[in-house]
């Protein structure tokens with residue numbers, strides 16, 4: 001582990017009270033660990049926005065498989081982008097609804113574009129992309 005650096009942070013008392021309550025609910029032992037996680041999360045988000053960076057994306061799609069051939073379209077799109085799609089898990093939630101979880105890897109902009117295309121398909125009820133890092137450039 002690299003040598004730790006200390007620094008001071010100024011903020012209003014109320015903001016600090018709210019922060020302490022929040023991190024206590026989350027189960028953090030101290031402010032330092034909570035701050036480190038916040039900063040890492042922010043840096044991962046910034047890394048994601050840089051289109052040349054390789055990222056990992058988890059795309060979650062909820063849809064009615066009866067609606068608008070959406071199941072076929074989801075499969076077609078994934079075959080078209082097979083170089084980015086690492087794996088897909090499909091769960092039949094009830095008689096109508098399915099959730100598909102797609103793990104993709106590639107340049108940030110490519111994974112974002114794939115997620116946008118899948119989520120915007122007609123018949124998709126809800127979709128979300130969670131972006132993360134390959135971990136290569138994080139301590």
Ligand code: NI
Pocket residue numbers: 065090091092093097098099
């Ligand atoms: Ni299904």
